[in-house]
Amino acid sequence: xxxxxxxxxxxxxxxxxxxxxxxxxxxxxxxxxxxxxxxxxxxxxxxxxxxxxxxxxxxxxxxxxxxxxxxxxxxxxxxxxxxxxxxxxxxxxxxxxxxxxxxxxxxxxxxxxxxxxxxxxxxxxxxxxxxxxxxxxxxxxxxxxxxxxxxxxxxxxxxxxxxxxxxxxxxxxxxxxxxxxxxxxxxxxxxxxxxxxxxxxxxxxxxxxxxxxxxxxxxxxxxxxxxxxxx
Amino acid sequence: xxxxxxxxxxxxxxxxxxxxxxxxxxxxxxxxxxxxxxxxxxxxxxxxxxxxxxxxxxxxxxxxxxxxxxxxxxxxxxxxxxxxxxxxxxxxxxxxxxxxxxxxxxxxxxxxxxxxxxxxxxxxxxxxxxxxxxxxxxxxxxxxxxxxxxxxxxxxxxxxxxxxxxxxxxxxxxxxxxxxxxxxxxxxxxxxxxxxxxxxxxxxxxxxxxxxxxxxxxxxxxxxxxxxxxxxxxxxxxxxxxxxx
Numbered sequence: 065x066x067x068x069x070x071x072x073x074x075x076x077x078x079x080x081x082x083x084x085x086x087x088x089x090x091x092x093x094x095x096x097x098x099x100x101x102x103x104x105x106x107x108x109x110x111x112x113x114x115x116x117x118x119x120x121x122x123x124x125x126x127x128x129x130x131x132x133x134x135x136x137x138x139x140x141x142x143x144x145x146x147x148x149x150x151x152x153x154x155x156x157x158x159x160x161x162x163x164x165x166x167x168x169x170x171x172x173x174x175x176x177x178x179x180x181x182x183x184x185x186x187x188x189x190x191x192x193x194x195x196x197x198x199x200x201x202x203x204x205x206x207x208x209x210x211x212x213x214x215x216x217x218x219x220x221x222x223x224x225x226x227x228x229x230x231x232x233x234x235x236x237x238x239x240x241x242x243x244x245x246x247x248x249x250x251x252x253x254x255x256x257x258x259x260x261x262x263x264x265x266x267x268x269x270x271x272x273x274x275x276x277x278x279x280x281x282x283x284x285x286x287x288x289x290x291x292x293x294x295x
Numbered sequence: 296x297x298x299x300x301x302x303x304x305x306x307x308x309x310x311x312x313x314x315x316x317x318x319x320x321x322x323x324x325x326x327x328x329x330x331x332x333x334x335x336x337x338x339x340x341x342x343x344x345x346x347x348x349x350x351x352x353x354x355x356x357x358x359x360x361x362x363x364x365x366x367x368x369x370x371x372x373x374x375x376x377x378x379x380x381x382x383x384x385x386x387x388x389x390x391x392x393x394x395x396x397x398x399x400x401x402x403x404x405x406x407x408x409x410x411x412x413x414x415x416x417x418x419x420x421x422x423x424x425x426x427x428x429x430x431x432x433x434x435x436x437x438x439x440x441x442x443x444x445x446x447x448x449x450x451x452x453x454x455x456x457x458x459x460x461x462x463x464x465x466x467x468x469x470x471x472x473x474x475x476x477x478x479x480x481x482x483x484x485x486x487x488x489x490x491x492x493x494x495x496x497x498x499x500x501x502x503x504x505x506x507x508x509x510x511x512x513x514x515x516x517x518x519x520x521x522x523x524x525x526x527x528x529x530x531x532x533x534x535x536x537x538x539x540x
Contacts (some may be wrong), residue, residue, distance in 0.1 A: 115381070115534060130388045144312030145305065156301030157386055168485040203386065 065091055066207070066237065068263075071121035073107060077090060080261060081107050084123070087263040090254040094226075094233040097241045098248075099157070099258035100289060105241040106137060108258075109209050126128065131206040135213060139192045143185035147176065147195055150184065154199045161204045167231035171198055189216040197225055201232055208232060208286035210240035214247060226251050245269070259289050298387055300394030300531035310400075311407050312387045314507050316366070321408045323361075325350050328416070335420075342420035344427050345503055350418055353474050354493035355409050358453070359435060360470055363491070364443045364463050367397050368449050380533040391528050394447075397538040402439050430502055441517040442491035444524025487514040 071085040081104035087097040092186065097105050106285060112115045113134050114126055155162060178194050187195065199214055210229065214222035227236050230251045236246055242248075248255060248269045255272055257265035263290060276284040276291075309507045310316055329336070332350070342350065371394050374380055384390050413431045417423050446466075449459065474492035477482040494516060501509040 081315075110534075111339040113385070121298050129385050132385050134382060135384045136378050136382050138378050140374070140377045140382055142305065144309045148306065153301055153305045154386065156304070158296065266504050 065089055066239070067122075067123045067124045068108070068112075068247070069124070071108075071111065071118040071123065071251070073111065073116075073118050075107075081265070082118075083261040085258070085262050087256045087266050089237060089256070091237060091238055092234060093253065094229045094238040094240060094253040095256060096248060096253045097239065097256045097258060098144065098243065098245065098285070099241075100243065103258050104261075105258065106211055109134065109211055109239075109241070112207075113209060127207050130207065133200045133203050133205045133207070134209045135200050135211060136213045137199055137215065139189075139196050141184050141192070145185060146180035146181055146183055147187075148181065150195060151176075151180070151199055151202075154202060158203050163202050163204050163235075165231070165235070167228065167236070168198070168201060171228055175224065190218060190221055192226065193217060194221055201228060206236055208236055208238045210238070212242060213240050214242060214244070222247060223250065243285075245285050248280070257288055264288060296311045298389075298392050299396050302387070302392060303400045306397050306400050311406075317362075317404065319365075321358060323358045323414060325412065325415075328354055328412075330526065332419075340420060342422055344422060344424045344430075347420055347422055347424075347427060348430060348499055348503070351427065352496055352499050353492070354412060355431065355469065355476055356432060356438070356492040357471055358408050358412065359405050359439055359442055359495070360467060360491050362399075362401045362408070363439065363446055364467055365528060366392055366401050366520050367394075367443055368405075369459065369463055370397055372450065372459050373456055373532075375450075375477055375533060376535040378535060381535070384395050384533050390531070391532050393533075394450075394528050394531075398440070398443050402435075406432065406435050434495065434502070437513070437517060440524070441463070441494060441520030442477060443519040444520035444522070444527075445491060447527035447531075450527050451538060455536055483513060486517060487513065494520075523527060 066089040068085055068087050068249075071082055072080075073082045073085075074080045076236070076249055085108070096124060097108065099105055107116070109208075111118050112123055113132055145153075154272070155277070176198055179191055191281050193216060197210065200210075206228075206229065213225050213229065217225060226247060227250075229240055245255075252268065255265065255267060255269055256263055257272065265275070272288070273279075273281070273284055276287045335533050371380070374393075378391055380390065383393055387393060407433055410428060413428060417427060448465075449463070452459070452462075454462070470490050470492045473487075473490060474496055476487060476490075476493060477496075479489055488497055494513065498510065501513055
């Protein structure tokens with residue numbers, strides 16, 4: 065479990081990102097940080113990963129880089145390398161510490177094999193993301209941070225990725241960010257809703273929807289933003 | 296070392312995809328060499344080993360500097376701005392590996408390019424000398440890592456990619472234009488040797504007329520450059536400028 069306690073953060077003494085952010089993650093299922101664009105989801109990841117320090121408050125535990133995998137919103141990669149080159153590099157950089165779990169085999173068979181001989185530059189945005197997320201999931205770490213892992217993916221691929229994260233969370237702590245509440249309907253995850261520079265809700269998807277009595281996840285998202293903190 | 300090797304292999308795959316990059320650092324000095332020595336080449340002159348190495352000095356210095364600047368420092372800088380370093384830091388676990396891998400890869404590439412250049416010069420000036428090739432091997436080995444080291448200062452500058460590209464062009468031009476500068480005042484001489492092309496001139500000077508003091512100065516400045524490089528690598532931010540606080 066990771067505990068973020070009364071964290072505040074301001075960029076360059078101008079843009080206040082967090083005033084008093086507190087939340088806890090849970091083990092055994094994925095944790096999803098939800099919030100609108102620019103709310104500071106990537107900033108909290110940078111703090112959890114130890115790349116930037118909160119100006120006040122604490123994050124416990126702070127894990128070393130060797131225990132973390134951090135997938136960013138963009139997918140930076142050398143354009144000329146093939147899918148096979150990328151997987152080989154991940155393997156060579158982490159010899160003997162690769163995951164061989166069954167849940168990875170399915171996605172490898174269905175989605176990764178067709179990309180092995182393809183150059184990264186020739187892949188679609190969704191394929192690039194899928195390949196990198198798969199490669200990252202093969203690394204054995206204690207904490208996995210995925211920044212908008214389903215962004216740019218078709219619904220079928222997005223569902224596959226979320227299932228992958230769900231299966232991964234049985235073994236390690238998984239935190240991902242997103243905007244789309246409707247994507248969370250199918251996986252049991254811990255939702256952390258961030259708005260107005262703080263956490264306004266944490267709990268599961270059903271609790272969030274029940275609170276707003278909405279069947280429509282998009283409307284629930286809007287209502288949550290408008291109503292603010294749920295105590 | 297296994298991790299650095301894996302990253303080097305990865306960078307090599309990328310390099311092989313763009314074969315022009317492999318000879319990019321050699322094209323300009325080769326053209327300039329041909330133009331400025333055209334008369335002597337056509338006159339079928341024969342150059343001795345000493346004369347040939349003096350002739351080659353600025354070209355070898357340029358190849359090394361160009362590779363260290365454009366293919367290592369600028370590349371690492373642009374990778375950082377793209378977010379590559381931030382993401383791969385967590386895969387590799389040590390930031391220095393992400394910089395050392397291209398640095399070592401381009402050491403070998405610089406070596407191949409400079410030896411090829413020397414071979415060509417030996418052919419056109421009718422002097423096939425194994426000694427000269429060994430000397431070039433020694434020169435590149437001595438100057439390459441200090442050159443990368445001193446240029447690593449650029450990693451610390453809080454500037455954007457476009458400014459860095461403009462700045463590196465200026466650094467390259469200034470370094471090449473001043474390669475033959477020598478100062479009589481010793482502290483100033485040591486200071487000017489921080490310029491990689493002047494360091495190269497001094498190495499060649501010491502190969503032709505070795506003195507203990509001369510070599511001591513070269514090794515000392517080289518070591519200072521390497522320490523600067525290590526410190527810059529250890530302290531350079533891995534996040535892009537826009538993401539930094």
